[in-house]
Amino acid sequence: MGLLVDGQWHDKWYDTSKSGGRFERSESQFRNWVTADGSAGLTGKGGFKAESGRYHLYVSFACPWAHRTLIFRKLKGLEDVITVSAVAPEMLSNGWEFRAGTDLADPLFDSKFMHQIYTRADENYSGRVTVPVLWDKQKNTVVSNESADIIRMFNNAFNDITGNTDDYYPQELQAAIDEVNGFVYDNINNGVYKSGFATTQEAYEEAFDNLFKALDQVEQQLAGSRYLAGSVLTEADWRLFTTLVRFDAVYVGHFKCNQKRIVDYPNIWNFVRDLYQVPGVAETVRMDHIKTHYYVSHDMINPTGVVPKGPEIDFTAPHDRNKFGG
Numbered sequence: 001m002g003l004l005v006d007g008q009w010h011d012k013w014y015d016t017s018k019s020g021g022r023f024e025r026s027e028s029q030f031r032n033w034v035t036a037d038g039s040a041g042l043t044g045k046g047g048f049k050a051e052s053g054r055y056h057l058y059v060s061f062a063c064p065w066a067h068r069t070l071i072f073r074k075l076k077g078l079e080d081v082i083t084v085s086a087v088a089p090e091m092l093s094n095g096w097e098f099r100a101g102t103d104l105a106d107p108l109f110d111s112k113f114m115h116q117i118y119t120r121a122d123e124n125y126s127g128r129v130t131v132p133v134l135w136d137k138q139k140n141t142v143v144s145n146e147s148a149d150i151i152r153m154f155n156n157a158f159n160d161i162t163g164n165t166d167d168y169y170p171q172e173l174q175a176a177i178d179e180v181n182g183f184v185y186d187n188i189n190n191g192v193y194k195s196g197f198a199t200t201q202e203a204y205e206e207a208f209d210n211l212f213k214a215l216d217q218v219e220q221q222l223a224g225s226r227y228l229a230g231s232v233l234t235e236a237d238w239r240l241f242t243t244l245v246r247f248d249a250v251y252v253g254h255f256k257c258n259q260k261r262i263v264d265y266p267n268i269w270n271f272v273r274d275l276y277q278v279p280g281v282a283e284t285v286r287m288d289h290i291k292t293h294y295y296v297s298h299d300m301i302n303p304t305g306v307v308p309k310g311p312e313i314d315f316t317a318p319h320d321r322n323k324f325g326g
């Protein structure tokens with residue numbers, strides 16, 4: 001674990017000394033957008049036109065943020081349009097690493113470390129080296145390292161190429177989706193990390209309480225509708241899904257989020273299985289990478305690096321969500 005300072009790698013854990021033991025996630029820095037015609041998007045520069053074969057997605061199968069982008073690549077039929085590769089699950093003193101000669105190698109440059117991809121784009125880059133990264137093979141640079149933006153690009157920028165017009169961020173639901181996203185991000189997606197990376201009792205309990213209050217609220221909401229924004233499956237559901245699918249295997253134990261497990265919430269547990277069973281999604285869930293990553297990488301939380309064998313979770317068991325119609 002570490003970060004780049006003026007293009008130099010430093011092995012350093014998150015600094016919580018100035019935030020009362022609270023983990024604070026830093027903002028992503030590459031914020032350009034791929035658009036259908038190459039015009040500038042919401043932020044950053046223009047010149048990133050949607051083209052087949054031009055972009056490469058670097059992910060970790062362990063990472064819930066990267067997982068969103070993998071799901072959208074599947075759902076939107078982008079597998080032949082955007083190439084993908086994954087880093088090794090362990091994130092140690094050099095940060096994310098590739099594994100040469102295996103299917104976890106860097107297919108573009110045969111780099112050893114993910115931070116070399118960042119300095120290739122900006123030799124003086126300062127900041128954390130995170131996944132996912134959307135790379136432009138034509139301009140040889142990072143388009144974006146923000147998963148929330150990348151899934152929106154995948155949602156519509158390539159529609160003319162794939163013919164897939166499925167829309168997970170429909171105009172009429174955008175305000176509702178944004179509201180759910182804000183709540184889920186703060187309390188749940190990032191909430192599990194705030195709980196797990198807290199370095200004081202107070203910071204941990206604050207995150208823990210907010211997390212389970214939020215899950216109770218989601219449980220209530222899913223009693224009355226199939227999905228978070230109503231009867232339509234949207235981006236908001238996928239953003240919650242990647243945290244929920246990791247919850248019982250990792251966050252309950254490793255991040256001390258143990259008031260309840262997801263299997264203890266009837267509606268949420270059925271909801272997770274509903275989403276897991278959407279065609280193409282199951283193959284994006286790599287429990288081996290997920291468990292190894294968390295339990296091996298965070299040695300100040302789990303110094304032995306021993307990875308638990310359990311729990312047994314059957315995401316393929318039938319769910320009851322068709323009761324809302326389908």
Ligand SMILES: N[C@@H](CCC(=O)N[C@@H](CS)C(=O)NCC(=O)O)C(=O)O
Pocket residue numbers: 001002027028062063064065066128129130131132145146147148
């Ligand atoms: N805001 C980013 C966050 C991505 C992120 O934090 N990824 C984690 C892996 S789950 C990471 O690469 N962390 C490395 C680090 O913080 O040094 C996004 O959603 O794309």
